[in-house]
Amino acid sequence: xxxxxxxxxxxxxxxxxxxxxxxxxxxxxRARFGxxxxxxxxxxxxxxxxxxxxxxxxxxxxxxxxxVSRAASRLEENGYVxxxxxxxxxxxxxxxxxxxxxQMIEVLAPIAAAYQRELDAALGDEAAAFRAxxxxxxxxxxxxxxxxx
Numbered sequence: 223x224x225x226x227x228x229x230x231x232x233x234x235x236x237x238x239x240x241x242x243x244x245x246x247x248x249x250x251x252r253a254r255f256g257x258x259x260x261x262x263x264x265x266x267x268x269x270x271x272x273x274x275x276x277x278x279x280x281x282x283x284x285x286x287x288x289x290v291s292r293a294a295s296r297l298e299e300n301g302y303v304x305x306x307x308x309x310x311x312x313x314x315x316x317x318x319x320x321x322x323x324x325q326m327i328e329v330l331a332p333i334a335a336a337y338q339r340e341l342d343a344a345l346g347d348e349a350a351a352f353r354a355x356x357x358x359x360x361x362x363x364x365x366x367x368x369x370x371x
Contacts, residue, residue: 243341250333255326257302260285260293264317265302269327273316275308291315302326 228234244259251262263283267274276294280287294317297303302323308314319327342349 247334247337250337251326251330254329255302256300257297258293260289261297261302264290264293264297265319265323265326268303268317268319268323269331273306273318275314275316277314279317297323 248259248262251257257265263285264279267279267282276287276290279285279290283290285293294303294305294315297317298305301320303317304320306316306318308316345352
């Protein structure tokens with residue numbers, strides 16, 4: 223038997239933390255708007271920019287392109303986003319929020335901020351240090367990924 227302990231393995235701990243945090247917020251947007259985690263991630267990214275391609279969302283959140291495309295299609299069917307072919311690169315489909323999608327964000331943004339405050343309160347005085355360590359680890363892993371390309 224090896225000395226490996228899954229519960230002490232940092233990638234497992236972070237994945238489990240992420241799953242639990244996502245589930246904690248998911249109950250809000252699923253109950254109000256009937257959207258999935260993938261759909262929320264697409265909408266959240268679109269709330270930060272006027273138009274974003276499926277490729278950009280895929281690269282930023284690490285979801286595979288078909289999952290992003292399916293989420294975008296469901297959001298389009300429900301009137302939250304529009305799709306448009308990029309005029310400069312016809313291979314790219316750009317997504318943008320509709321007024322209905324913008325209304326969704328306006329409802330969810332304060333709920334997300336309150337959830338953020340809950341998480342920060344759970345960390346107490348260590349919240350800033352925790353965020354700094356997350357940023358450091360993220361930057362390190364991103365640099366490693368770039369160097370392996």
